[in-house]
Each structure stands twice: as structure tokens, then as C-alpha cells.
Amino acid sequence: MKLSIGNRILSFLILLASLLPFWVLYAISDLMFLVLYYLIGYRKKVVYSNLDIAFPEKTIAEKKKIAKKFYVFLTDMLVETIKMRSISAKEVKKRIVLTNEDEVQRHFNQGSPVIGTTAHYGNWELGIHRLSLMTENPVLIIYKPLNNKGFEKIYNTIRSRFHAKMIPMRQTIRQILTHKNEPHISMFLSDQTPVRSEADCFIPFMGQPTLVFLGMEKIARSTGFPVVYCHIDRIKRGYYSCTFSTLFEKPQLTEKLEITLTYHKILEQHINAKPELWLWSHRRWKHKPAS
Template sequence: MNLSNRIVSFSILLISLLPFWCLYFLSNILFVTLYYIIGYRKQVVRENLLAAFPNKQKKERELIAKKFYIFLADMILETIKMKSISAEEVKKRIKLNNPEEVYIHLNANRPVMGITGHYGNWELGIHRLSLMTDNPVLIIYKPLTNKGFEKIFNEIRTRFGAFMVPMKQTFRQILSYRDKPHISMFLSDQTPARSESNYFTPFLGQETLMFQGVEKIAQSTNFPVVYCHIDRIRRGYYECTFTTLFDNSKATATHEITSSHVKFLENIIYQKPELWLWSHRRWKHKPIT
């Protein structure tokens, strides 16, 4: 790790030691900076909201955008807090509504394929998932270009025992754990490169290119597919609800698993759109006609 990355890592540690009330004071400043001063990806956010909500008035979309930036600032500071947060505080901050939905599979010696999206605080969710079971927890992620930053954030994510698995190693790693109960967690709304997928499905009103890895692995292994919905109750507090989408994955039709978990996330976003990552360039690929 070079000097600049060491400075970043040390700065994250120092900020993470601040109490939550102080972090949210900083978050208020960060929101003003992102939204009013530098306008971080404002055009992307507006284009995405227009694509997803063409029937809403402009002022309605602007309100969603503003709420999104408020939440984004909070999430950035909460993610930094993950560097030093205690296990007890994590459990306090994310309530598990129905962990038995996952335990029923693990106790039957069945690995679980978990799915979530860039919704709520999915980063803090890594800590909570790691603390809910003694079984291995694999977090499938898309590697960053900056390997120093990737190392910093993966060290934070794995504090409570999670294993970070680069996307290209997913199948091999999951197969190496296939004979023991474990959880593999995927982000369902990652954007594939055009060479990585050719499957488009409707999502938020747009034909959207989707990874099919979850479906292919689930069908080949017959692992159950469970959705993890992290919702925000109030500032700094979340609840997680698990839903088994498919118990017998081998019996599903082609694209059934993919289209189902995409639709599940879409319905969640429509309920509280400000909690989704609207600054993500999600629709840069279009179907070839």
C-alpha cells in the first residue's frame, strides 16, 4: 500500500472513531457539498430518475434526488464507521426481522445464494450478515480499478469474518464450499460489460442488461435463492427482511430467477426510491435491434 493509501486508511480510522451524532453532523456538510456545491453526478441522477419515473412531475423527481443525496451522504459516513464499529452496535443498527428464513436452509445443510441491490446500506449489511451466522459468508464483488482503495475497503468489509470474492472467481469459490452450508451474497443490479452478458430484462421502465451468474449457479447447484431487503427505519437504523424466492432452483425456467429478483428489487425501489443508488450509470448499454 503506497503512502497516499496509508493516509486514506488512517483518515478513515480517525473519522470512524467519532460518535454517530458527530458523523451525522459531517454528513450534513457532505450533503451540502455533494448536492449544492459540486453537484456530484447530478445529471446522471436526473437522467436516471426521468427514465424510471417519466410520469412524475419534475419537482417530484427533484425531491427524490435531494432525498437521495441526503441518504448518500449518510451512507458514506456510515460506511466509514464500519472501520471501528463494534459487533454490538452493528446488531443494534440493523434489526433482522426473520433470520429463520436463512437458518432453515443452513440448518438443512443447504448453502444459500443471497441477493440484494445497491439499496439501503448494503455495505453495513455485510457486517450484519457476517454476525448472524458462524457459517462462511462469501461477498461477491466487482474489483475496483484502484487496488489500494480496494484493499482498504475489503479490509473494512471483512472485519467480522466475511470473505470477499472477485466476480470472476465466483463459480470456483462457491463450488469449493458447496458441501458445507454457507451464504454467497450477490448485488443483483451490478452493470455487466457488454461482453459479459447479452440478456436484457425490463427494470424501472428500461430494457436493462443483467448478469445471469446467480441464475446459472443456482440452477446448476440447486441452492435456494434468498432476497435480502435492507430498509431504513430512521437515520442510522435499518431492518433486514429475507424472502426465499426459489427453493428448488433446478426446476426454474431460463431467465426465471433473473427476472424474478430484478422485479423484486424494482418493487422495493418504487416504495422508497431515495434509498437506491441513482448516481450509478445503470443504462449505458442498449439492446441491439
């Protein structure tokens, strides 16, 4: 599709902003934090509602501290995502250190594709660039399409700069089967919130019944491709580590929901450790199971 004049202007402005050095972008981030948190109150009700649900044992002061740290990280991530438009491969590798990429490579060496799974935790967007630069094998990024198709095209152009292939969720199976005979990784953001009509499975997560997609699990069990978890942690401002761990070598042998439950249990541990790095502005518990 062709971009509208407005979207072309937006794309150009993103490019210009991405050329700014990190120290300038972080100064902008500091200002954005003040605006979003104190002036606009961007999704504050959603954030505090989620924190109340996830951490009923914490005091108001503790939850306020988490919320403020989350907004600081959120604005940092926004400028880091803009920087993705022009950042060099060398800088990406400097900003995200891989701790054990051999955990993915060993599956590739055996000729096996990989089902990758991660979350809205740490800078998962910059993680797309790092994953793309880690291997010459195809990297499929499974994403939920946006309503604004023009912005989606701009966003996906940024995400695919280092040859990641952006795959809309509805095309997942077809694209994975297209590459089934060659080593590749299909990366799922497995903590997406489904539309109620698209899912009916609730599992315990952060102490709450939580509606989940089962697509990643179903594809892993049907293909037998090993499931590898990708954990992106923040070391300090602008710097991250990426750690891979194989959850299931032979997912076809797992019980129903075993993969999904294991993934969410690990994610919950990471959230409890550094709650500010998860996307609290997302309405994760808007759906409730039928009585």
C-alpha cells in the same frame, strides 16, 4: 499486496474518522450533502437522467424531491461506511435489526448452502457486517473489483472485519464449489451493471430494457442451492431492518430468466416504495439493446 504510503495514510485517516460518534458523523454528512448537491453537483446529470427514465410520469418537482432525498441518504451512507472501520458488533446488531433470520438458518439446518441476492438499496455495505454476525457459517461476498487496487484492499479490509470473505466476481464459481459441502451463504449484488462485452441479456426493469448479469441465476440453477432475497430497509437515520425471503427453494427447476426476472420485479417494487434508497448515481441504463 502492500499499500502505498498514500493508501496507508488514507487507511489511518478512515480509522480516525470512524472513531467519531455518530452524531458528529451525521453533522459531517449534512455538510457533505450541501457540498455534493449544491456546490459540486456530484453526478447530478446521471441522477436526473436515471429518474427521467425510471419515472417519466412524475413531475419535475417530484423528481427533484427524490433526488434531494437520495443525496441526503447517500452522504449518510458514506459516513456510515466509514464507521464500519471500528464499529462494534453490538452496535451493528443495534443498527440493523434482523426480522426473520430463521429463513436462512432453516436452509443451513438442512445442510444446504444458500445463494443470497440483494441490491444497491439501503445500506448494503453495513449489511455485510450484519450478515457476518448472523452466522458462524462462511459468508462469501461477491464483488466487482475496483480499478484502484490499493483502495480495494482498504475497502475489503473494512468489509471483512467480522470474517466475511470477499470474493472477486471471476472467482465466484471456484469459491462456491470450495464450500459446496458445508452450509454457507454467497451474497450477490444482483443489480450490478455489466460491461457490454460481459453480457448480452436485456430484461424489462423500471420500464426500460436493462442489461443484466446472469451469473447468480446460472450458479443457482446449476447448484440447486435455494435463492434467498435480502431486503435492507431504512427505519430512520442510522437504523435499518433486514428481511430475508426465499425466492426459490429448488432453482434447478426454474425456467431460464425466471430467477432474474423475479428478483428485478421485487427490487422494482422496493424502489417504487422508497426510491431515495436506491443508487441513482450509478449509470444503470447506459447500454441499449441492438436494434
